[in-house]
Amino acid sequence: MQTWYFNEAAYPYLPDESTYDSIRVSLPNGLYDPKIGAALWDRYLDEWVVADELGLNVMVNEHHATATCMNPAAPLISGILARITKNARIVLLGNPIANRPDPVRVAEEMALVDNLSHGRLEVGFVRSVPYEVLPSNASPVGMAERMWEAHDLIKKAWTTTDGPFSWEGKYFQFRSVNIWPRPFQQPHPPIWMSSRSVSGAAEIGERGYVCATFLGGHKGAKVVYDSYKARREELGLSAPAPDRFAYAGLVYTGDTEESGREGAEKLLWYMRANKVPIQFKNPPGYASVGANIGAVKSSGPGNLIPENTSLDSLIEQGIVFAGNPDQVYEQIKRFNDRVGGIGHFLLMGQSGFLEHDETVVGLQNYAKHVQPRLAELELSTVG
């Protein structure tokens, strides 16, 4: 199992939650202090370098109009990481290609970063979360179809080497597509996609990409992976190896159980600082009519963040992994067993007010005591 260090680049220095309506979409950026933010960026980039030096891979993502993630341009940060890291593979998970108006530009950005990193880039494509439709003004209706057309165009742009082609699709029209540079990796960088749903995972399974799922716990993740496997079986395709599956959890590895739990408590800012009103959570058309009816009949509109955010419950669910190195290893191993094996563990190791030194200690403990055992775990899983 490989590990990818992930930091969502939060800006946590906000006034009391009662003073604003939403941490996403509508939070005025007057609350952002550029001096503090720039210093945080120095720090977060340094932490990705620490992860690289510790032998881990790295992951970046992007969100828009939110204090939970100061990175609205993941290709840009990936380009920086391409130069300041040495060995880490870099996954950008992901490019919100249902929202970006210019897939050819995405193909160019990714090809460029692949060259800058000498072939260390892995490219994620995501449909993106509902909060993103207002900042991007991308219609929440037909997102999946739009995402797949963008994906097809990007792949075609990466792999066409004999001069320009034209693309006249339903959503995108381009003439003279002829990207320079083309990707460093041939025919193109590995592709990842994320999903929380049965139908989404099945489509990823059909194509054999790495399927990542975030913070869904072992129950949610298993449903996603099983759907991927079932679709491949249905189509008579090869059974996927664990390296087709990735999972993101919040992780803090302390020297002791106590310090591990203390660190994890700080990471829970990510779960708890998530005040978002209904209109941003469920724009019409984002979820299917059937899913909306189901939500009305159960617990209301689907929440991306679990309701019970006590540390013990989150550890039990497989959303947080925390404690001393043995405990963290055992928790990840248990997760791996419960979901049927994963090849990629996305370690969200910084959030909220977890300071630089604390973040680094958590990473060091993990890299020194947990990762080597996980590498062996994969060998035993594959058999």
Place this chain on the structure above:
Amino acid sequence: MPARSSVHRHTVQVRDIPLEVFEAGGGPPVLFLHGLTGAAASLDTIQVLSEGYHVFAPSHPGYGESARPAAVDAIDDVAYIYLDLIEQIAAEHGPVAVVGCSIGAWIAAEVAIRSQVWISSLVLSTPLGVKVGGPLELDVLDMYAVTPKVVREAMYADPDFGIVDFSSMSDEQLQVHFRNLEATALYGWKPYLHNPKLLGHLPRITTRTLIVQGDSDGFISPALPAAYRDAIAGSTLETILHAGHEPEREQPQAFGSLVADFVSRVSVLQNS
């Protein structure tokens, strides 16, 4: 005064597209094009209008229980479908009075700029569809950026009128509710509930036209109905009291009387 007739719900094929149509009454034909809350929410209005007219009230493609083929994804597609429906109705019943509300008024205007051959008169109530303010002036409340409560308060003279109680709704009603929301987002996401070119084409409309607004409509700027009035020669603008963005639902009797009087006056003028 004729008794209110019952409303008959059935399916009408327009080309190959099955549309749900609520039909009631008898007399000259009226095509009623519903607003954002769908045709089934306007049954009172349909009944009031049916006292003197033969009312046809389709659910727009994607709304209610009307189909929406994948190729139908913009307001002009809907307008062309309704041009065909109007021809179908006119072939049997003669020229049709077209009454559109909100998004239905936008559709009616898109229909009329294309062909008015079979349209006898036109009513555009709280019409969406045009843009008059500058880039930083929203003519229509951004309902996707505010809470449902803010939308209700803007949309109705009595905000409680707009409360949707999921617990009292059947699966079919829930399905209609969420289909309606999705269809509005599909047709109206970007540009937001308007066609930047429509205003320039409105002077093509020569049919007798009544514009209606609610005195408490906080959902659209009063500049929208005024723009329609100014662009359509000979049109008049009437205001319904104690009504927001859906006068046809909040004040069905007043709305129905206003529309019926207008349609009958136009008819008298045309026959004299």
